Amino acid sequence: MTTIKDIARIAGVSVATVSRVINESGYVNTDTRKKVEEAIKLMNYSPNEVARSLYKKKSKLIGLLLPDITNPFFPQLARGVEDRLQEHGYRLIFGNSDENEDKELDYIRTFVQNNVIGVISSTNFPDSDTYLNLNIPIVFLDRTSNESPSVYADGREGGRIAAQEIIARGSKHITILQGPAHIKPAQDRFQGAVEVFEELGMTYHVIQTSSFSYIEAGYWAKILFEQHLETDGVIASNDIVATAVLQEAHRLGKSVPQDVQIIGYDDIPLSSLLSPSLSTIRQPAYDMGREAGGLLIKLIEQDKVDEKIIQLPVSFVERETTRRK
Amino acid sequence: MTTIKDIARIAGVSVATVSRVINESGYVNTDTRKKVEEAIKLMNYSPNEVARSLYKKKSKLIGLLLPDITNPFFPQLARGVEDRLQEHGYRLIFGNSDENEDKELDYIRTFVQNNVIGVISSTNFPDSDTYLNLNIPIVFLDRTSNESPSVYADGREGGRIAAQEIIARGSKHITILQGPAHIKPAQDRFQGAVEVFEELGMTYHVIQTSSFSYIEAGYWAKILFEQHLETDGVIASNDIVATAVLQEAHRLGKSVPQDVQIIGYDDIPLSSLLSPSLSTIRQPAYDMGREAGGLLIKLIEQDKVDEKIIQLPVSFVERETTRRK
Numbered sequence: 001m002t003t004i005k006d007i008a009r010i011a012g013v014s015v016a017t018v019s020r021v022i023n024e025s026g027y028v029n030t031d032t033r034k035k036v037e038e039a040i041k042l043m044n045y046s047p048n049e050v051a052r053s054l055y056k057k058k059s060k061l062i063g064l065l066l067p068d069i070t071n072p073f074f075p076q077l078a079r080g081v082e083d084r085l086q087e088h089g090y091r092l093i094f095g096n097s098d099e100n101e102d103k104e105l106d107y108i109r110t111f112v113q114n115n116v117i118g119v120i121s122s123t124n125f126p127d128s129d130t131y132l133n134l135n136i137p138i139v140f141l142d143r144t145s146n147e148s149p150s151v152y153a154d155g156r157e158g159g160r161i162a163a164q165e166i167i168a169r170g171s172k173h174i175t176i177l178q179g180p181a182h183i184k185p186a187q188d189r190f191q192g193a194v195e196v197f198e199e200l201g202m203t204y205h206v207i208q209t210s211s212f213s214y215i216e217a218g219y220w221a222k223i224l225f226e227q228h229l230e231t232d233g234v235i236a237s238n239d240i241v242a243t244a245v246l247q248e249a250h251r252l253g254k255s256v257p258q259d260v261q262i263i264g265y266d267d268i269p270l271s272s273l274l275s276p277s278l279s280t281i282r283q284p285a286y287d288m289g290r291e292a293g294g295l296l297i298k299l300i301e302q303d304k305v306d307e308k309i310i311q312l313p314v315s316f317v318e319r320e321t322t323r324r325k
Numbered sequence: 326m327t328t329i330k331d332i333a334r335i336a337g338v339s340v341a342t343v344s345r346v347i348n349e350s351g352y353v354n355t356d357t358r359k360k361v362e363e364a365i366k367l368m369n370y371s372p373n374e375v376a377r378s379l380y381k382k383k384s385k386l387i388g389l390l391l392p393d394i395t396n397p398f399f400p401q402l403a404r405g406v407e408d409r410l411q412e413h414g415y416r417l418i419f420g421n422s423d424e425n426e427d428k429e430l431d432y433i434r435t436f437v438q439n440n441v442i443g444v445i446s447s448t449n450f451p452d453s454d455t456y457l458n459l460n461i462p463i464v465f466l467d468r469t470s471n472e473s474p475s476v477y478a479d480g481r482e483g484g485r486i487a488a489q490e491i492i493a494r495g496s497k498h499i500t501i502l503q504g505p506a507h508i509k510p511a512q513d514r515f516q517g518a519v520e521v522f523e524e525l526g527m528t529y530h531v532i533q534t535s536s537f538s539y540i541e542a543g544y545w546a547k548i549l550f551e552q553h554l555e556t557d558g559v560i561a562s563n564d565i566v567a568t569a570v571l572q573e574a575h576r577l578g579k580s581v582p583q584d585v586q587i588i589g590y591d592d593i594p595l596s597s598l599l600s601p602s603l604s605t606i607r608q609p610a611y612d613m614g615r616e617a618g619g620l621l622i623k624l625i626e627q628d629k630v631d632e633k634i635i636q637l638p639v640s641f642v643e644r645e646t647t648r649r650k
Contacts, residue, residue, distance in 0.1 A: 027352040061435065069403060070594065075394040082421060086428075091435045094419035096407060103411075110386065110416050114439040214594035243598045250600040269395065269539035270565070270595055275572040 010039040060090045062296065063111030065121040067099045071212055071240070072268040073285055074122065077141060080289020081120055088297050097123070099182070105130050112136075118296045124182055126150075137299035141292040142185060149299060149308040151292040155185045158281040158314040159192025162235045162263045165279075165316050167202070169323045171233025171261050175205040175224055177245075179237030180212065186237055189265060189281070193235050209237055217244035225252055232260055239264035239271045239280055246274065246321060262321040276320030284312050335364040385415045387621065388436030390429060390446040394421045396537055396565070397593040398610055399447065402466060405614020406445055413622050422448070424507070430455050437461075443621045449507055451475075462624035466617040467510055474624060474633040476617040478608040480510045483639040484517025487560045487588045487606050490641050492527070494648045496558025496586050500530040500549055502570075504562030505537065511562055514590055514606070518560050534562055542569035550577055557585055564589035564596045564605055571599065571646060587646040601645030609637050 004022075008015045013032055020026040021036040028036070039045070064081055066074045082092050093114070095107030104123060108130050111119055118137040125131075126145035131138055140150035166174060176193050179186025197204045205228045209220045221244040224231065236242035242264030249260045256262060256276055264271060264280035271278040291310050298305045329347075333340045338357055345351040346361040353361070364370070389406055391399045407417050418439070420432030429448060433455050436444060443462040450456075451470035456463055465475035491499060501518050504511025522529045530553045534545045546569040549556065561567035567589030574585045581587060581601055589596060589605035596603040616635050623630045 029352070061439070069394060069400040070397070072395070072397060075400065078394060078421065091431065092420075093435065093439070094421070095417075096403065096419070106416065110418065114386070114418070214598065217598060240595070240598070243595060247598050247600040247602065270568060273539065273542060273565070273568045273572050274599065275575040277572065 004045075007036065007039045007045055011035040061114065061116045062090050062092050062293075063095065063108070063114075063116040063119045064092055065095045065097055065104060065107055065111075065119065065123060067097050067122050067124060068212070069094075069096045070214075071238075072270065073238070073266045073283070076268070076285035077122065077289040077292075080286040080291075081141070081293045082289070084290040084293030085297070088293075090293075090297065099124055101125050101128065108134065118300050120292050120296055124184070137296055139292045139296045139299070142288060144184075144309065147308070149295055149305075151288050151295060151310045151312070152185065153283040153288060153312045153314050155188030155314075156192035156195075158265065158283070159189035159194070159235075160196050161192075161314065161316050162189070162265070162281050163193040163196035165322065166233045166235060166261055166263055167196070167200070168325055169233075169257075169261055173205075173228070173230045174202075174233040174235065175207060175228050175231045176235045177220060177224065177237045177241055178206050178208045179241075180210055181208075183212075186212075190237070205231070209241065212238055212240060214240060217241045218248070221245045221248035224248070234260060234262045236262060236264050239266045239268045239278060242278055242280065242321075243270075243274060246276075246278070257321050257323045261323060263316075264321075267317055271317075272319065279319045279322040280317050282315050282317045284314075288312055329370075332361065332364045332370055336360040386439065386441045387415050387417050387618075388420065388433070388439075388441040388444045389417055390420045390422055390432055390436075390444065390448060392422050392424045392447050392449060393537070394419075395539075396563075397595065398563070398591045398608070401593070401610035402447065402614040402617075405611040405616075406466070406618045407614070409615040409618030410622070413618075415618075415622065424449055426450050426453065433459065443625050445617050445621055449509070462621055464617045464621045464624065467613060469509075469634065472633070474620055474630075476613050476620060476635045476637070477510065478613060478637045478639050480513030480639075481517035481520075483590065483606040483608070484514035484519070484560075485521050486517075486639065486641050487514070487590070488518040488521035490604075490647065491558045491560060491586055491588055492521070492525070493650055494558075494582075494586055498530075498553070498555045499527075499558040499560065500532060500553050500556045501560045502545060502549065502562045502566055503531050503533045504566075505535055506533075508537075511537075515562070530556070534566065537563055537565060539565060542566045543573070546570045546573035549573070559585060559587045561587060561589050564591045564593045564603060567603055567605065567646075568595075568599060571601075571603070582646050582648045586648060588641075589646075592642055596642075597644065604644045604647040605642050607640050607642045609639075613637055 004018050008018045018036050020028050021033055085092050097104035120139045120141050122142045126140050126143050142152050144150040144152050178190045207224050217240050234245050242262050245262050249256050254260050264278045267280045267282035271280050329340055329343050333343045343361050345353050346358055410417050422429035445464045445466050447467045451465050451468050467477055469475040469477050503515045532549050542565050559570050567587050570587050574581050579585050589603045592605045592607035596605050
């Protein structure tokens with residue numbers, strides 16, 4: 001078995017120097033470090049457990065980038081990531097990009113400067129140079145890009161289910177609220193819903209929205225009924241917008257679900273507390289977070305990971321804003 | 326004007342060494358570093374802008390500890406902190422303590438290991454050794470402890486206002502939902518409400534709750550009406566619980582606000598989207614975050630800060646779960 005003395009001899013340095021390199025403590029000049037690292041590689045040397053734990057301790061930090069922590073979907077994701085990582089002794093730091101590419105780049109830089117050994121990112125810009133140039137493991141969460149490791153829910157299927165359920169429950173004049181164009185999961189669920197209408201040859205209306213903001217949600221809800229007062233079924237872009245639609249329907253004296261059925265998306269915690277409680281397409285946010293944490297740990301700890309792309313199923317949660325079938 | 330050459334001469338080292346100290350790049354042994362730092366101090370030397378920005382860049386990282394990111398109040402706080410810090414070139418990393426003291430300690434350690442130069446903490450344990458032993462600036466947010474720098478809203482006054490408003494609007498059989506015992510702001514608002522009832526010699530009921538969890542909120546709401554069906558006014562411990570009370574009132578066939586008035590606490594973004602929209606006591610969460618960011622920047626950048634404790638006012642937001650006065 002190779003010992004630290006062997007490495008020191010091979011590299012032509014003292015044992016103390018090798019120890020400093022392994023533990024990343026104290027100064028070692030670049031050339032010397034290189035020599036030691038090459039010796040370690042050559043000998044396939046595995047430092048003893050104490051040294052290893054010291055080494056690992058320093059580097060068990062993971063960065064998690066979220067696009068918008070004020071959207072209740074993302075804190076659920078974050079809790080899943082956090083719980084899974086903590087069970088394995090990893091620690092987490094968060095960044096909030098506010099869906100701004102510059103802010104995102106700045107957070108990724110901060111993560112790297114702070115020696116994170118992996119990144120989980122719910123980015124709107126998975127194909128940007130930021131990620132291409134990052135030479136540590138990355139998992140995209142609630143996002144996906146080509147063959148990159150990623151964990152996401154099946155948005156297209158979610159959109160299909162929403163359309164099928166609202167049609168099966170008797171709505172004839174259905175309006176789809178299309179989520180922000182730059183958020184791919186929002187477009188996936190929209191496309192899924194549209195597919196069903198096209199397959200059935202049914203007409204439908206679309207209201208385009210540009211954000212998931214709470215303030216604007218009320219605005220989209222007003223526009224919806226102004227443009228399509230006959231609407232008796234709404235497929236909302238997420239639960240926040242669905243909540244605003246429910247409020248606007250009540251304001252207009254419409255009964256939910258008798259006059260208008262509403263289906264949300266996400267199943268944020270407050271959905272079940274609304275009155276009537278919100279029927280919605282559930283994304284398993286907490287589980288998605290856990291899966292992303294698990295995948296990242298594999299990428300860090302294992303040489304080869306077979307299943308790098310994990311798609312989780314979505315499901316219809318029947319509550320009170322839809323009628324019985 | 327002192328130049329880098331002067332410092333090198335005084336410290337008895339090369340200009341390159343002084344530069345390494347200023348930029349914190351490359352190795353300088355401790356004695357040499359000390360000599361250079363003493364020379365800089367002696368001469369009141371201010372490195373040029375490039376060197377200074379390099380120097381500052383490395384150390385402009387702040388840690389923000391939140392107790393529960395799934396409670397929508399805290400992401401609002403966080404956005405305020407983040408925006409203020411970013412305007413001043415600081416960067417932020419987050420931790421989520423889950424109201425667990427061990428987890429909190431672990432996050433604070435992670436922050437320190439990653440060279441944060443200041444911490445903002447919404448801790449339930451402001452008097453713990455963790456904070457006493459931290460020798461970097463700390464601001465408590467939504468929390469307060471003795472003379473420590475802190476930013477919070479006036480919870481006692483918030484509780485008083487809630488009681489005064491619901492009484493003035495005609496409720497006679499009022500039940501107060503008392504928030505978790507370990508969360509001091511929750512107890513402040515409860516005490517404020519109780520004070521008003523005592524001053525007026527009015528009777529009231531109390532339901533004790535042990536968390537702000539979404540799942541348990543529905544449970545407290547059921548208990549409330551089971552134990553005190555005659556309740557015609559509810560002062561909720563926060564908006565999440567108020568939302569559950571609103572739902573339970575509807576389930577029991579009670580009209581809100583005609584049969585039961587409800588006042589929440591926080592004014593989370595979804596409150597205005599409920600139907601009926603929720604009357605509540607508004608905490609200026611975003612502004613609290615901004616103020617905390619501003620106070621921390623002062624503590625970092627200035628030798629002396631006069632106003633270290635900032636209390637922000639709360640206000641009644643009249644919406645549809647209370648009657649007109």
